[in-house]
Amino acid sequence: MAVAARLERFLTRKGISYRALPIDQALNVDASVMASGLPPEDFIRGTLLIDINGVVMAVHGFDSSLDLDAVQQLTGRRLQPLTARQSSRLFADCDPGFQPPIGAAYDIPMLVDEDVLQVDRALMTGGNDHTLIELDGRALRLALAGARGGHLVIRGQGNGKRESLTLEEVADKLQKLYRLPPMPALALRILKLTANTEATARELAELIEFDPSLTAQIMRYARSALFNYPGQVTSVQEAVTRVLGFDRVAHIALGIASVRAFDVPRHGMLGMDSFWRHSLYCAFLCQRMASRCDADKGLSYLCGLLHNFGLLLVGHLFPAEFDELNRLREANPEASMHSLEVQVFGAGNDQQILAVGHGAIGGILHRLWQLPDPVVKAAGMHQQSGYHGEHDQYVLMVQLANGLLKERGIGDEFNPDDLPALAAALGLDDAALAAIGADIDGVAGELDALAASLSS
CATH class of the missing domain: 1.10.3210.10 (Hypothetical protein af1432)
Structure with missing residues (x-):
């Protein structure tokens, strides 16, 4: 079946035409969007929210982030996202995570971001991991009929103008x-020491003791009730060999030095x-x-x-x-x-x-x-x-x-x-x-x- 059963029945009953677009099987909706080769700004998604009064679906642009504060202002309800497990129960005929953003097909009340109601066409998941569906603007508005409209997303989002960057591009x-x-010089020296498989507790202790503040922090850590050491700890080397161990001392020292x-x-x-x-x-x-x-x-x-x-x-x-x-x-x-x-x-x-x-x-x-x-x-x-x-x-x-x-x-x-x-x-x-x-x-x-x- 090209789309989920309940979605297909809903669209047929309402006389809403759509086009099914087969794609390569994907792990999640994000991967589906990438696999399609189609503009991400043309996609919409449905975010499921819940409070003591029940579940609602917020429909918004795929490349936008829902503003829960704006949702609360619109509805007067403090709604929270559903877990993946809860969502799967409501969309039993869909692959997990691929629920279509047409809540009415599943008797779920809908909110819709005002930008979505203005689009000329919309792309969305059809309920499975290998098919997308396309609706023109008129068909989408029919599918969302009865939804409560308003501004639902973080300001500046959902306009299709935000380019995505790879992490390599971000790093560059x-x-x-x-x-x-x-990396601070002391942290770098600690990191290099830990990379040496032959490094000794004495070498680590001597490195830490160059820094009085770091020494005091390691001693305080070793003397804490976390480890219930029965004796006195009088040096960093004792903290390493008797209480904390080489790795733990090296790692906490690396963290403290790096934060500087x-x-x-x-x-x-x-x-x-x-x-x-x-x-x-x-x-x-x-x-x-x-x-x-x-x-x-x-x-x-x-x-x-x-x-x-x-x-x-x-x-x-x-x-x-x-x-x-x-x-x-x-x-x-x-x-x-x-x-x-x-x-x-x-x-x-x-x-x-x-x-x-x-x-x-x-x-x-x-x-x-x-x-x-x-x-x-x-x-x-x-x-x-x-x-x-x-x-x-x-x-x-x-x-x-x-x-x-x-x-x-x-x-x-x-x-x-x-x-x-x-x-x-x-x-x-x-x-x-x-x-x-x-x-x-x-x-x-x-x-x-x-x-x-x-x-x-």
Whole structure:
């Protein structure tokens, strides 16, 4: 069948003509759009939202980001995105993720962005992974009859004028347009030392002890109740050999030294205080998961610790815009971080390259700094749900850790995640997920104290 059964019946019943466009089978709608070779600005999508009163579909341009604050103003409802699992139940005759943006075919009330109602033609998924459908403007308006219209997307979005950039182009533009901070000298020396398989605890300790502030932080970490070491720790070398181990000391020292490259305010949901709290919790959880997922514990810790460096780079390069982003984050907890970044940085000037998201920007910086590939990938892809590819185990661990932390109000993103799906992808059952979640409560006080000391 060319399109989903319910969609076909709806279009036939309404006398709405359409054209089916076969394409190569794709993994998701984004891939379908790319595979079609057709202009992305001609596509529309339907975003499913829910509150206590039920589900609605918001229909908007494919290349636009939904503004949930605008949706709330239009409807008077605080709607949240559905999970992939909830969406699949409503569209049982569709391939997962390929629901067509015609909610009426599934008895779902619709909102429609005002720009969509003005188009001469629209392209959309037909409900499966190998077919698109095309409707002319009149046919689209018939299909959307009864939908409530209004401005639904982030301002400046959905006009088809925003060019997409590859990460390679973003990296090239970043280096040409802005003075990116080099890795601090001490961090670089620590990184080189960790690459030497014959490096000793004494060499690491001596390197750290060149810096009194870093020495104090490592000693405070080793003496914390996190490790319950029964004796006294009087030197960095003892911290390495008796309490923390070589990798953990190297990684926390690398993180502390690297942060010195950035000048970012302490306060606010995106400030340095929150950054360190989020990073330490995420690193702790990733290391806990690693032992259950047969992943490298040291790399897992480092992925969690450094995954949000892109946010620091944004704050360092663009302090005024970072302040605006910080205010938007606090005022719009229901909006995705990426949609807010697009709102601040997607204005069509050179800063538009930052609208790819702080995750991608962080991945680019980590690659320039020659950090390990899993760390680069975890930073670059942690905002991309459903990621499958190189080093995806580390990306998924960071995503799951962030999801668990959202439930505790920690982090910069508060949209709900499909935690069972993330856990299943890592081979973690419900018992393991509960145990990992419980681990957070046991160390929260110590991690909060460490975060406060690191940001001061």
